[in-house]
Amino acid sequence: MKQIVWLLACALFPLCVSAQLAETFAGSGVTSAYPWEGDTEKFTINEKGELQLNAPSAKGEALLYLSAVPLLDNEWRFTIRNDYQGTTSNYFRIYLWSLQPDTKNPEEAVFIRLGYSKKNIALCRQTGNKKAEVLLDGRTLFENPQEAEVKVTTDKSGLCTVYSKCLSDQDFYKEGEAMLKSPSDNREGCFMIAVNFSAQHNTDKYADNIHINRFTLEDETPVEPEKPVEPSEPEIPEEPEPIPEPVEPENPDPIGKGYILINEVMADPNGAGGLPETEYVELYNASQQTLSLQGCSFGYGTAAPIMLKDYPFASGTYLVLYREGKDIEAGAGIAMPLAKFPVLANTGKELSLYDATGAVIDQVIYKKASAGVSWERQGESWQLSSDYRGGTPGASNSSLPEKPAEPEPPEVPATPAAVQPNDIIFNEILPNPYPDGSEYIELYNRSGKELPLSGLSIATRKTDGSLSTRYPLSSISALLPADEYAVLTKDAKGVTDFYHIPRPENIHTLKLPVLANTNATLVLFRTTDGVVIDELSYSSKWHTSLIKEEKGVSLERIDPEAATQDASNWTSASSPSGYGTPGSRNSQYGKTSGEQQPTRISKPQYSHETGLYAILYLLDQSGYSCRASIYDLSGRRVADISDNELTGTSGKLLWNGTSSNGSKLTSGLYILYIELYHDSGKTRRHKEVFLVH
Structure with missing residues (x-):
């Protein structure tokens, strides 16, 4: 009899745990929350808590999978992001159900394809090693870098419905329905993430927030219950102690309804x-x-x-x-x-x-x-909620007093002024960054008052006049003070590693449109009603002719009060500034009309702290190239400071006091000679005698 009981215990012992799957990649590693298998070494968890492709720089495929999931009467939700357009070498396949963890021959499988040649979302069925059959062709989503949330439902009859939602969508968009040929039995399959990538795009693909309503996590090491031990005859005490009365455990007091x-x-x-x-x-x-x-x-x-x-x-x-x-x-x-x-x-x-x-x-x-x-x-x-943030978590509701049971007239929160056209303007852009650098867009608040950026969005305008994917600035909660700058970029490190950043808090990392190197039209607009705040159709031809290599050189606005679309109001950032001034006043700042400031150049000023000579300058307009040299009193050129460098409207040239051959000049009087050349043909010359220490 005991043998039968033990066998029944083994038979009834659970070998798996049934639950919903909710993978948010909040842990430090790929397998922190769930036992993902496959090419785990080709993925990482980034600082935003996303699953990120991190594969070797060679064309290939990366696969992760979990067991097990039923195909019918289920729901899947997941978010994917591709920071490059969809191509035949750069796309996702999210296998809702696959009998084998193998994309080449899964036996039977159903998957969502995102990207590929049509750059769209598609529902596909795959049998054996045959070419996948497209059951549903959805809308084009990946003509440009894109993030999309996908929802798929199946009923017991095999009817599959696919939905998608991009950042610009308010609600899920129904892509369509298709009938699946369900297998003859009710086998469970694998859920798989398959990413195809090219050598140049081996890290720019992401997945997050994966939810599956019906999911069974297999227990890798089920523990069998121990076989019961034959009990020995109990010893009967001569005088058994009385059995104490059981004590009822304390239960927490019930909470009244509405408390x-x-x-x-x-x-x-x-x-x-x-x-x-x-x-x-x-x-x-x-x-x-x-x-x-x-x-x-x-x-x-x-x-x-x-x-x-x-x-x-x-x-x-x-x-x-x-x-x-x-x-x-x-x-x-x-x-x-x-x-x-x-x-x-x-x-x-x-x-x-x-x-x-x-x-x-x-x-x-x-x-x-x-x-x-x-x-x-x-x-x-x-x-x-009427709160400008969209909600009031942890605080009084925007239209509700502190005690809902005894309402009083609510305090109306002070909301910042609405942004009006030309209050915030495009002030500097970097469409062509250095290798490993990041594009950026600088905005400037010229309104004279604090303004919120959270209610604005950025997009590029297509040739037919319509806007492409809209990128909201809702993640920027801080107000932009008057006469301050906000730098928008996809990768803050790709900006801070290459340019001097006096105020790092002005750098904001978020999703943005891709900036074409040659030309494009950027639009800043109110998210709610689409009112255009500023619009810039830039061109790489706006760079000064002195710039031979545009990579890493930003385009700066000269006069914030002049028209955005005036080509003469834009030029290349200066060489002394590092060819970019993200988050601070432009190196080419000045006036494009009216009375211009006089040109002034100082004597070289020596600093005992740095051991450098600084030559301060203030020019009447932007666009000058500068040639600066040091001569001795006999007229012999002994050192070069600047050789046709593009200057800003103000700044300084630095010299370390050494000659052209690297030796330190002896103390005495020398002559500073500067020539300034402008594209318009204007030339300025400056000569100054100074003392070398």
């Missing part, structure tokens, strides 16, 4: 004005006492409730629930990350809060989400 309120819901954070793009639910303690959250749970739809952490929740305070590993702003409230925080549906869902006894504390159904704006509670009704 804690579900107070704010951010279901679609994309484009939020000044908040991290993180979904969250805010709770508010509306009672007059501190409440223990021990045993309390949060419910999402019909899914199993998620246990909250034991925390003393003070009266009149706020608590923000969100997914562990994501960024959150909770103000003066409590931030409570949850490993199993659900993906909030944009279409609306029922949310519940339960106490330790399972009784409902609060229950609401939020409405369809609006991108970048939270739903806030106002008494018994709900309304969209």
Whole structure:
């Protein structure tokens, strides 16, 4: 009989764990959260918490996979980003289901292809080693670098529906439907990420936020239950001690209904004005006492409730629930990350809060989400947040007083002035960076008042006049002060490694359009209504003829008050400035019309601290090239300081006091001779006697 019991225990012992998959790549390594297999050495987790391709610089394919996932009656969601256009060598295949972890011969497989020759999204089916069959051809998404969120659903009959959402989309776009030929049995397959890449684009592909509703994580090392040991005959004590009465464990006190309120819901954070793009639910303690959250749970739809952490929740305070590993702003409230925080549906869902006894504390159904704006509670009704950031996590609602149970007239938050046309302008651009450098766009606030950038977007204008992919600046929460600069770039290190940055806080890293080296049209506009703030159609021909190599040389605006589109108002950054001034006043700053400043050049000034001579200059206009030399009193040229360098309108030339052959000049009187040449034909000469120490 004992043998039968032991065999039954082995048979019933679970060999796998069923759950949803929610991979956010919040850990330090690829396999931190889930046991990914395959080419793990070709991927890394970057500082933004994304899965990033990090393969050798040679054309190839990188594959990651997990087991196991059913094909039917399931839902997949994932985000991918390709910082290069889709080609036959640069594209993604996300295998929703594959019987074998092999892209060449998966036996049977269904996958989403993103990019490839049509640069679009497509649903494909693959059988054996045959060419994949396209079941659904979707819209073109990867004509340029792009980030896209994809959702795929299947029902029990095999009907598959594909949706996509780009940064410019408010909601998911339905790509279409297709019927899958389901296998004869209900076998589970692998979920796979396959990335094809060229040698030059072996690191610019990313994936994140992978969610699968029905997923089975196989246990690699199941432990069999131990075989029971034959018990020996018990020893009977002569005088058995009395059995103590069982003590009932202490249970936390139940929390009354309405004591804690579900107070704010951010279901679609994309484009939020000044908040991290993180979904969250805010709770508010509306009672007059501190409440223990021990045993309390949060419910999402019909899914199993998620246990909250034991925390003393003070009266009149706020608590923000969100997914562990994501960024959150909770103000003066409590931030409570949850490993199993659900993906909030944009279409609306029922949310519940339960106490330790399972009784409902609060229950609401939020409405369809609006991108970048939270739903806030106002008494018994709900309304969209009017806060300029898009929500108020951890603080009073924008239209709600501190205590929802006893509402008072809300304080209207002071919102910054709306940006008007020409308030913020394009001031400097670098379309052609150094190798390993990064393109950048510099904006300048000439309005005389603080202005928000979070409500603006940037795009390039196509030849037909329409705008290409829109890139919101919503991640920039700080206001831009008057007469200050904001530098936008995809890679801050690609700017700071090559140029002098006096104020690093002016550098903002975010997604931007690709700047063509030769010419393009940049548009800065209000995200909400599309009003154009500034527009620049630049050309590489705007560089001065003195610049023979344009790589790494920025185009600077000369006069902020002159027209953006005036070609004569733009020129190359000066050589002494390092050919770029991101985040500070342009080296070519000046006036293009009216009375011009006089040209002034100082004597060489020696610094005992640096051991260098500095020659300060102030020129009447930009665009001069400079030749500067040192002569002795006999008229012999003994040193060269500048050889046809492009100057700015102001700056300084530095000289270390050595001659052309590298030896230090002896003390005495010498002559500084400078010649300035302008494209217009104007020439200026300057001669100055000075003392070499």
